Amino acid sequence: MSAPVTPAPDFALTGSIGKLKRAKVPQRMRNVELVLLIVACGINVGSLVLVQLGVLGVVDGGPLAICGLLTVLVLAIHVAMRFVAPQADALILPVATVLNGLGIAEIYRIDLALGNEGWDALANKQIAWTALALGAAFATIVLIRHQRVLQRYTYIFGLVAVILLILPMIPGLGIEVNGARVWIQIGTLTFQPGEIAKIALAIFFAGYLVQRRESLSMVGKSFLGMRFPRGRDLGPILVVWAMSMAVIVFQRDLGTGLLYFGLFLVMLYVATGRGSWVILGLSLVGLGAVLANQFLDYVHGRFANWYDAFNPENFNGYGGSYQLVQGLFGLAHGGVIGTGLGEGLPEVTPVAQSDYIIASLGEELGLAGIFAILCLYLLLVGRGLRIGFAGHDDFSKLLAVGLSFTIALQCFIVIGGVMRVIPLTGLTTPFLAAGGSSLVANWMIAALLLRLSDSLRNEPRLVVG
């Protein structure tokens, strides 16, 4: 094993070199990561064993062996990073591994309760998708050696995002599930291209805003105490944004629409530093929500289920609050330390494996478990924002903030929806929920954050002390 190649420092040093040393401590980050990964994999095995003990009463080696293979894949990424990204953040990989493992365990648990076996079992699909997602993350980190490459193709990524969003609308390719037309089907495989589109959008926004941030925040007409940028500066973003919004309205996928809007707003705010954008955006969301509540039936239903969930009329109605209330009952059943993995009744809630995975985990791991999971998300997002904060160039700053914010907002929208903080809109809980495309997209986001953090720490620097 050879030592990582150190880039030649750009600083021309004169004077005595004795007082200076490079901040590089070889592989320290990777060693921390290895320890955390071992603990993470231990937790994943533990969760599966507990599920089997809870439901079957015995330990079955088969599923454990398959998850052992996933552990090998995660370790392969770790080893690859020792060579291609030695200074990358040490926490992202272990945290994502634990979240993914907990998700697989809970999906497996619900499969056992529902008697799903073979390829019908969502857990098996989830494991296959996890392998694919880990492969995608591996490819991302090995192939993209510096974020400069991404910045070079800013407009290509904008185009890719739009094409991915349009794909499900193409007859014969797109399929409709539960009224939302966001999937494409190739053979027996279904995929949600919108998940990958959010990464492409984040890259496009970051690349574009870096070029135009000055003119966006400085030039333009003042109106109502707020400065509006010129059309030609804002134009391309508005076009891409409006197209994504239009596609979402036609595909009837509220959650994704909210996610893109939030991403757009936050990146604009971070790039220009103008709070007025946030106020404007939030009031647009508020206005949109009020209008949609008035005029769109399915949105109105979501609102009614939210503010009056326990009303028998809503509870029993078609598309009513039955699912939401079952989720809440599940959470209540769990109490502080939960019923224990495999010992609750999470399968009572419809689609307990995907949208309601957090309610299922909440029932079986209790308040203590939910808080641990939320802490893990907090740490993951915190690391991402930290990478953005310490970034040396504006593109990596914006991209890191945008990517980590998508994870945060996604958690808020879906977990907040399940816990009845906000009206429920369908989105996947990052890393946890059953759903291949989301898993692939989130692992790619993790890989991009790792890449950004590595180039960040690899910049030349001087150390005193």
Add this chain to the structure above:
Amino acid sequence: MSELTLLILRVGFLVALWVFVFFVVYAVRSDLFGQRVRRMPAATKVPVAAPEAAAFMTSAQPRISVPASDEVAPADGTPLKIVITSGALEGHELALVGDAITIGRSPDSSLVIQDDYTSTHHARLEVRGGQWMLRDLDSTNGTTIAGSRITSPVPIPLNTPIVVGSMTFEVRR
């Protein structure tokens, strides 16, 4: 398997989950609570004069400094350098290249200064609109140019003392 064993196992699992969370938090402690300050016999002696100067320079006490030139540091390829005029690194020079140079205690900084007076992320030199700008990253002790503390990004004047924590440097051609 008895009820009690399962109870112990499931509480044990929650404990393991939290242990993992705290492991992770422990690994990022330097980000949460700031970089630990390493005291060095040599380094603590030298900076004494500089932070005092930094703190009191703004007051009525007049300070003879190099007459500040009106010229600001351009980012048009002119070779520029940072010359450190006081502090532990006194006498060192480093070339001002790239998009940005960060100064602070954090190991992510381009110029890592581990002493009491520097914040984790203290200041940032960056190229904006064709010239080098200096920005204070909300540091505790502030950043001063020619004795006045900066509150917003300012163009970096050439040959003018800039104080960051215990270090004074100038940008020269």
